[in-house]
Every structure is written in structure tokens, then in C-alpha cells.
Amino acid sequence: MTDLRYPAVIVNFKVYSQVEGQGALRLAKICGKVAEETGASIAVCPPIAELSYVASQVSVPVLSQNVDPRKPGSGTGYTTPSAVKSAGASGTLINHSENRKPAEDVGACVSMCRELGLISCVCAESIAKAGELAAFSPDMIAVEPPELIGGDISVTSADPGIVRGTVAAVESVDRRISVLCGAGVKTGEDVKAALELGAKGVLLASGVVKASDPEAVLRDLIRYI
Numbered sequence: 001m002t003d004l005r006y007p008a009v010i011v012n013f014k015v016y017s018q019v020e021g022q023g024a025l026r027l028a029k030i031c032g033k034v035a036e037e038t039g040a041s042i043a044v045c046p047p048i049a050e051l052s053y054v055a056s057q058v059s060v061p062v063l064s065q066n067v068d069p070r071k072p073g074s075g076t077g078y079t080t081p082s083a084v085k086s087a088g089a090s091g092t093l094i095n096h097s098e099n100r101k102p103a104e105d106v107g108a109c110v111s112m113c114r115e116l117g118l119i120s121c122v123c124a125e126s127i128a129k130a131g132e133l134a135a136f137s138p139d140m141i142a143v144e145p146p147e148l149i150g151g152d153i154s155v156t157s158a159d160p161g162i163v164r165g166t167v168a169a170v171e172s173v174d175r176r177i178s179v180l181c182g183a184g185v186k187t188g189e190d191v192k193a194a195l196e197l198g199a200k201g202v203l204l205a206s207g208v209v210k211a212s213d214p215e216a217v218l219r220d221l222i223r224y225i
């Protein structure tokens with residue numbers, strides 16, 4: 001496992017059909033190849049079913065797509081931070097738009113990750129929510145307007161103010177938190193714009209996962225970093 005550095009490109013595989021079974025490792029290896037050949041900091045979030053397998057096979061940081069605020073024990077179907085760490089992950093997304101949690105659960109997940117040495121990347125849908133969740137001091141906050149997720153217009157062009165505003169709101173609470181942005185990010189120009197707006201990287205999915213040539217997309221994404 002290599003460290004997650006900034007600027008960071010975090011590829012969330014979600015649960016697209018392209019990353020079921022061997023597809024997850026195939027894509028993670030492409031991410032690893034581009035990271036190794038270019039020196040770019042790329043992390044992957046495979047589906048939870050493939051987390052352990054992918055983490056055992058690649059050298060890029062592997063993050064879980066979710067954790068639940070549960071300790072090991074009885075809790076059928078939950079994903080504990082402890083299990084994610086044992087699976088070889090470096091960290092986790094928390095509170096993704098497609099898997100929201102009450103704020104108190106977000107705080108509990110961040111604390112559990114901190115105790116275990118797992119990187120926490122908390123997602124937020126607005127400037128106000130990002131400011132609120134910054135109080136838990138996760139390592140990263142990724143702002144993603146839900147209506148732009150999976151679309152073709154990058155948050156950096158559709159709503160640059162939300163990126164700038166989130167950076168300011170989060171910095172006013174805790175300057176140690178790195179702000180990322182996501183939703184519709186697909187090109188090197190989008191990543192460049194994100195960094196110019198003050199973000200430390202991007203969180204993206206469909207632009208890479210659904211691409212016919214993910215390697216070409218990744219090489220374009222990291223073109224300016």
C-alpha cells in the first residue's frame with residue numbers, strides 16, 4: 001500500500017456491472033499502472049465484495065465505499081471499520097450521497113477510523129453540510145452535488161462556487177481537512193479546475209468505470225497534476 005498523497009484522484013467503482021467479480025481487479029490494476037508510471041496519487045474504492053481481494057493484489061491505496069459505526073460482533077450485513085482494516089484497506093468513504101448516514105453516525109465512523117488508523121473521506125452534498133461534518137475532523141471532505149452525480153457536466157463548471165465555498169467553510173472549522181470535489185468529473189481540465197478552486201483532489205466514478213478505455217481517461221485526468 002502506498003500513501004494517499006495530494007493532489008489525489010479517488011476512483012469510486014460503485015457497484016457498476018463493469019466492476020463485478022474480476023472486473024474490479026482489472027480496473028484497480030489499470031489505476032495502479034497509471035499511478036506507477038506517472039507518479040500520480042490514485043486511490044480506488046472497489047465494491048465491498050471485492051475489497052479484500054483487490055487490496056491484496058494492488059499497491060495503490062484501497063478505500064472501502066462505506067463503513068457502519070459498528071464494532072465486531074453480532075451485526076449481520078454491516079461493514080465494520082475493523083473488518084475494512086483487516087481486509088487491507090487504507091481507509092473508507094463515509095456518507096456517500098448514495099449511502100447517507102445521520103450526522104451522529106458519521107461522527108462515530110470517523111472516530112472509529114481514527115482509532116484504527118484508517119483514512120476517512122466524508123462526503124457532503126452542500127457547503128453547509130460540509131461545514132457541519134468538518135466538526136468531526138475527518139481526513140477529507142468530498143463535496144458532491146447529488147444532481148450532478150453520474151452526469152456529463154463537472155461540478156467545477158456547473159457549480160464552481162460550491163467547491164470554493166466548501167474549501168472556505170471547511171477551513172474555517174479545521175484547516176487539517178483536505179477538501180475534494182466530485183460529480184461529473186471526467187477530464188484533466190475538470191481536475192485542473194478543481195485544484196484551481198482550492199480542492200486537493202477529486203472523487204469520481206462513471207468517467208472512469210464506464211469508459212471504454214479507462215486507462216486513456218485516467219491518463220487525461222492526471223495530465224495537469
Ligand code: G3P
Pocket residue numbers: 012096097144148149150151182183184185203204205206207
Ligand atoms: O463518488 C463519486 C461520485 O459520486 C461521482 O460520480 O459518476 O459523477 O463521477 P460521477
